[in-house]
Structures are given as structure tokens and as C-alpha cells.
Amino acid sequence: MPVTAVYFDGQQARRHEVMLSLDGDVLLLQGDAVERRVSLSALKIPPPLGNTPRLILFADGARCEIADNQGFAAMLPHAAASWLSGMENSWLYAMAALLLTLVLAAVAYLWGLPYAAREVADRLPDYVLVQMDNQFFASLDQTLLKPTALAPDRRQALGERLQGMSLPPGGVRPNRIEFRGSPGLGANAFALPGGSVVVLDQLVDLADNDEEVIAVLAHEMGHVSQRHAMRQMLQASVIGLAMAWYIGDVSSLLAAAPTALLQTRYSRDLERTADAFAADMLRINGIPVSRLADMLRKLEASHRPDATKTEKAELMIDYLSTHPNTEERIKSLRGR
Amino acid sequence: MTDRQYQQFHFTGRGGEYFRIWIVNVCLSIVTLGIYSAWAKVRRNQYFYRHTLVAGASFDYHGDPKVILKGRAIAFLMFAAYSVVSQFNPAAGVAIFALIMLAMPWLLVRSLRFRLHNTSYRALRFAFHGETGQAYVNLLLWPLLSFLTLGLLWPMAQQRIARYTRDNSAYGDVSFRFEVGVGEYYRVYLMAILIVIANFAAALSVAILLADSGLMPAGVERTALIGAIAGLGMYVGIFVFVYPYVAARMQNLVWNNTSLADHRFVANVKASGLLVIMLGNLLLIVFTLGFYKPFADIRLARYRIEHLNLLAYDSLDQFVAGMQSRTSAAGEEMADMFDFDVAL
Ligand SMILES: [Zn+2]
Numbered sequence A: 001m002p003v004t005a006v007y008f009d010g011q012q013a014r015r016h017e018v019m020l021s022l023d024g025d026v027l028l029l030q031g032d033a034v035e036r037r038v039s040l041s042a043l044k045i046p047p048p049l050g051n052t053p054r055l056i057l058f059a060d061g062a063r064c065e066i067a068d069n070q071g072f073a074a075m076l077p078h079a080a081a082s083w084l085s086g087m088e089n090s091w092l093y094a095m096a097a098l099l100l101t102l103v104l105a106a107v108a109y110l111w112g113l114p115y116a117a118r119e120v121a122d123r124l125p126d127y128v129l130v131q132m133d134n135q136f137f138a139s140l141d142q143t144l145l146k147p148t149a150l151a152p153d154r155r156q157a158l159g160e161r162l163q164g165m166s167l168p169p170g171g172v173r174p175n176r177i178e179f180r181g182s183p184g185l186g187a188n189a190f191a192l193p194g195g196s197v198v199v200l201d202q203l204v205d206l207a208d209n210d211e212e213v214i215a216v217l218a219h220e221m222g223h224v225s226q227r228h229a230m231r232q233m234l235q236a237s238v239i240g241l242a243m244a245w246y247i248g249d250v251s252s253l254l255a256a257a258p259t260a261l262l263q264t265r266y267s268r269d270l271e272r273t274a275d276a277f278a279a280d281m282l283r284i285n286g287i288p289v290s291r292l293a294d295m296l297r298k299l300e301a302s303h304r305p306d307a308t309k310t311e312k313a314e315l316m317i318d319y320l321s322t323h324p325n326t327e328e329r330i331k332s333l334r335g336r
Numbered sequence B: 001m002t003d004r005q006y007q008q009f010h011f012t013g014r015g016g017e018y019f020r021i022w023i024v025n026v027c028l029s030i031v032t033l034g035i036y037s038a039w040a041k042v043r044r045n046q047y048f049y050r051h052t053l054v055a056g057a058s059f060d061y062h063g064d065p066k067v068i069l070k071g072r073a074i075a076f077l078m079f080a081a082y083s084v085v086s087q088f089n090p091a092a093g094v095a096i097f098a099l100i101m102l103a104m105p106w107l108l109v110r111s112l113r114f115r116l117h118n119t120s121y122r123a124l125r126f127a128f129h130g131e132t133g134q135a136y137v138n139l140l141l142w143p144l145l146s147f148l149t150l151g152l153l154w155p156m157a158q159q160r161i162a163r164y165t166r167d168n169s170a171y172g173d174v175s176f177r178f179e180v181g182v183g184e185y186y187r188v189y190l191m192a193i194l195i196v197i198a199n200f201a202a203a204l205s206v207a208i209l210l211a212d213s214g215l216m217p218a219g220v221e222r223t224a225l226i227g228a229i230a231g232l233g234m235y236v237g238i239f240v241f242v243y244p245y246v247a248a249r250m251q252n253l254v255w256n257n258t259s260l261a262d263h264r265f266v267a268n269v270k271a272s273g274l275l276v277i278m279l280g281n282l283l284l285i286v287f288t289l290g291f292y293k294p295f296a297d298i299r300l301a302r303y304r305i306e307h308l309n310l311l312a313y314d315s316l317d318q319f320v321a322g323m324q325s326r327t328s329a330a331g332e333e334m335a336d337m338f339d340f341d342v343a344l
Helices: A069-075 A083-088 A091-123 A126-142 A152-163 A201-206 A210-225 A228-247 A252-263 A268-284 A290-303 A307-315 A326-334 B015-031 B037-050 B065-088 B090-117 B132-148 B154-167 B182-212 B222-256 B271-287 B293-306 B330-337
Strands: A003-008 A016-023 A026-031 A034-039 A054-057 A063-066 A177-181 A189-191 A197-200 B004-008 B052-054 B057-061 B119-121 B124-128 B169-171 B174-178 B258-260 B263-267 B308-313
Touching: A003 A026, A003 A069, A016 A034, A016 A063, A016 A069, A054 A069, A063 A069, A063 B057, A083 A091, A083 B015, A091 A228, A091 B015, A126 A177, A152 A177, A152 A210, A177 A201, A189 A210, A189 A228, A197 A201, A197 A210, A201 A210, A201 A290, A210 A228, A210 A268, A210 A290, A228 A268, A268 A290, A268 A326, A290 A326, B015 B037, B015 B293, B037 B052, B037 B057, B037 B065, B065 B090, B090 B119, B090 B124, B090 B132, B132 B154, B154 B169, B154 B174, B154 B182, B154 B222, B182 B222, B222 B258, B222 B263, B222 B271, B271 B293, B293 B308
Parallel strands: A177 A197
Antiparallel strands: A003 A016, A003 A063, A016 A026, A026 A034, A054 A063, A189 A197, B004 B308, B052 B057, B057 B119, B119 B124, B124 B169, B169 B174, B174 B258, B258 B263, B263 B308
């Protein structure tokens, strides 16, 4: 069965209409002003790609384009498909690929990414962490945070008390503990990715005694010891990059929204770990674990009225106070 | 003149067909930890090029996946280094970014060279012969000047960019020619500014009407309310009217003034058509969590390609192969990674 094709010699743009036929292992090409006989082994015949024209590539740069895909496949059955084009042509494989892609993406997101983030965070040298927090303080002090209104001796007393406490195994002291005011964020405390802890004035005001402040700081030290903030930040940047790459062609504006949704708060597990660390640390130092539970309750009460206002700040702070599972955490602390 | 004939560009790709190719290749890229993505890129380009036909022949893409993989690895390492450094030390990140911006024209020249040298039509390759020095003038200096003049010179810069890329592109041994004055560019933007002004007036009147209608919650300051509604109106208006208008007019302007030997091009993209497609694509991509992307790519490509015509003078047979030079993919992959692009 001869097949119609168009032929280009690779030297000139002239279009030759030709007929293709087979003579044993030799391809015969005949048409207006051209006639070629070429052994099949000297030709390159790329596998099909969707419904695009089939091609025959000659060693000298000439080429044939064949619109009649079926006729061509009938003439040269062994060049009809490759494993790849077979998969690309089948809805079954496409759905399997879709499913596998979703599963792999979920696995990478749920396990791969947290694992990699922990491995990287654990290996970061201290000077990088210190440097980073300096940058964070520089920008936070210009935007969200104001100088503290707390009396210097109160701050010193809190700092010294914390310094004198012993740590549970694996515990790490924060690089810096800084006191700041922030009308926008309310009563809160949070750990920065580099391992510094920021305590807001309103939190100290909210506490009935130093032990309650210490309890919250112990919880933050739990985050610091395991570099939770750093892990969270690494994960968020990888997701941000992936999103920007994936959506990039459509609009970079769009990329920002899903990233914000995915990074959000510390996971429940991380909060539980930090709570457990705090409970250990309080017990070792003879402070009742209930101090943290009391404080959680107060923090939650203080944040409820303006929950929407704090949502803006939620991207960077510890959600300690606005965490949805406060009740559950309090219960588990009471049990310790 | 009697020998001139319209040859419409055709695009024969289909959404469902491309979706299967896309998802299989995405999956393979993930399974191979990104290595296969170079092969996937070649396959994607080949799919789009081979489905683009004019005057009884299709285009083709010849990029070598191994070369692209090497370029991709270099670009990825640079980008990773940049992201990590800027995460930990924003000042150093800014410095690196400035360096990359400085290298941008150099990268773009390499990118254009790679892309065009690997594009063929009727078994003849395209080529890009632009010099790097000229690229710095046209792709960096002019945009910089337009930035310093608060955009006043932006139409001028756009004309220089288009002239530089077109005049230095060739099919076979014949160069493309781009001939249009800056005036045409300013005319498009003048019209765009008029649309912006009309849009502003409309948004403001609607805002005032709404603010006085009593439908709005009490207790909100009137000026703030008007400002917010008018601002939203402007944002929507620019996306819906101004952006498609400028995009459509620019594509037409550039193609209608491009010639290749005695052959000319005629583009008749419409702002309304572009708007419908872009808006539809955006919404569907969002609602399908991105899985509409391959269909969206096909729709946009079909619209752009099918609104382009070749006004052929006599036949296309006289073109002969031109000189080919060596190219590498690093420039293209870097430019891709940092999202630089020159529209062709
Ligand atoms: Zn916490």
C-alpha cells in the first residue's frame, strides 16, 4: 500500500509531494522531481507523538512528513509505537499516571518534605542561625514589633530564672530571649527559625506570676530544641518554589495563595512535642505543670474576641494561643 | 501583487491528547527525580511544534534532551544557591540577584540561539545571530531607561526589543525584517491609558453610587469605602480590559510589521477573544487544582496560532539552508528558571 507524504531535501525549502512504498528492507520514495531508494536501517523513524505527523529522517538532513498516520503504521508496523507513545495514547495509563502523581505528591508532602527539612535543619551551623535571626529582628522591629515597656529588672529576673533552670535531655537554650511590645499580636510568644524566642509584653501582663511566663518559655524552648520553626520555614520555601514553578506560567499572584494555605501553623505533633518538653522541664525544676495549662486557657480567652485580627499575623507566630486544640492540650497537660 | 496568497497557520493539537502526554511525562519526571523532565520538555515542544502547520508543512523541535538536562542542572544549582542564600542572608541574596540581572541579556541571547537553532520548518533550521553587546543595549539599557523615566520610554524599549530579536532571527539563510516606528507603540499605550482613565471614572462612579445607596454597612468611613470599591474596580478593569487589549495589539503590531524576504505576516488577535480564553483558563485551572493546565495551554496556543497568517509572495521554495553554529542549553534553562523571556 503506497502512502502519500511530503518530502523536503534539507537544502531547500521546496515541498515535494511523494508516494512511499516498501521494497523488502528498502524504502522507495517517488514524486515530483525526486526519487530515492534508502535502506530502512539508514533511516530514523521517530515513534509517534500524539496525532502529530509521522516523520522519516534521512541521514543527509532530508525529511518526510506523513499526515496519514494509519497508512504509515500499516506500511511499517514495527515502527508503529514505542512503550512511551503507547502509554501516552492510552487513557488507562494516563489515569494511572495521574493517580501515581497524586500519591507521590502526597507522600512527598506528608513524609518526604518533613524528613528532608529535619535533616537539613539539624545540620545548619550556628552562625547561620544567629545571622538569620538578626535579619528577622531587623525586619520585625520595623514592622510588627515595638520596644518593650517592661521594667528592666522584671526582664532580668525572668531571664536569670530561666538561665538557672536545668534542661531535660536534648534541650537547647535559645540564642536570645527578647522582650517586645506589639499591639497587633496580642498576648503571645514565639520562636524564630534561628532559635531566638520573642516574648510579647501582653503575655507577661497576662500571667499572674513568673512561673506562668516560664511555662510558656519552656514550651517555646521545646520548639527551639528541635528547630521546629526552621523546619517549618524550609518546608514552606520548598512548597513555595514548587508552587511558583507549577503555576508560574499562569500568574505568580496565584502562587501566593495556595502556599499560604499549605504552610500555615505548626502541626499538632510539633505542638505536642513542645508541650511534652515543657512539661518535662517544668517538672525537673519543681514548677507545677498546671502553670502551662493555666496559661493556655488564659491565652485562648485573651485571643478569642479578636481572632480575626490575629489571623494576619498567624503566618509567622507560634499559634500557641489560637490553636484549635487548646482544650485537648490542656487535658493532656493536666494528666502529667 | 496578484501572486500574494494567504496561508493560515493551523494548530491541530487537542486537549485530551495533550493531557495524556503531559500527565505521563509529569509522572515519569517525578519518578526519576526530575531527570526525565529534560526529555519531557523536548516531547512537549515537539508536540506543539509538529501540530503547528502552515503552507502544507509542520514545524519541528530538535533540542537534545541530554544538553537540556545539563543546562537544567546548572540552572537548578544556581537557583538553589540563590534561594538558600537569600533565605539566610537577604542582603547577599539581593547582590546575587543583581548579578543575575546583569547577566540576563547574555543569558537571553544564548536562550534565543538555542531555541531558534533547534526549530525547523521544511527541514531548514531557524537561527539567531544577535550580538551580546547589542543585547545589553536593547534588552537591559532600554528597559532600565524606561524604568528611570517612570515608564515614559517603555513603548520605545519594547520597539527596540522587538527589532533586536526579529532583525537577528533568520529562517535558512534569510533574515527576518522588522520595520515599524516607535509611534505605533505609543499609540497602543495611549489607547491603553484612555481605557484606564475611562475605567477609573466608571469605577469611581459605581463606588460613589454604592457608598450612597445605603446598602453598605454603617459605621465605615465614606472615603475609605469609596477608595476600596474604586480600587477593586480598577484592579478588575485592568485585568479584564487593559491587559488583553495590550497583549492582543502587541502581538498584531509585531507580526504585521515582520517580513521574511518578500513574505509578510498578518496577525488578527482580538482582545475579547484573548480575554475569554485567559479568564476561562485561569478559573478552570484554579478549580481543577492545576490539572486543567494542559487543556489551557492547548486553547491559548490554538487561539494565538490560528490568528496568524502568512502572506506568501509566490512560493516558499527559494529558501536554502543557512550557516549553523554551536549552541548550549544552559542559557535557556537559566532564563527559564528565573522567568526571563522574550516573546517571539
Ligand atoms: Zn508552640
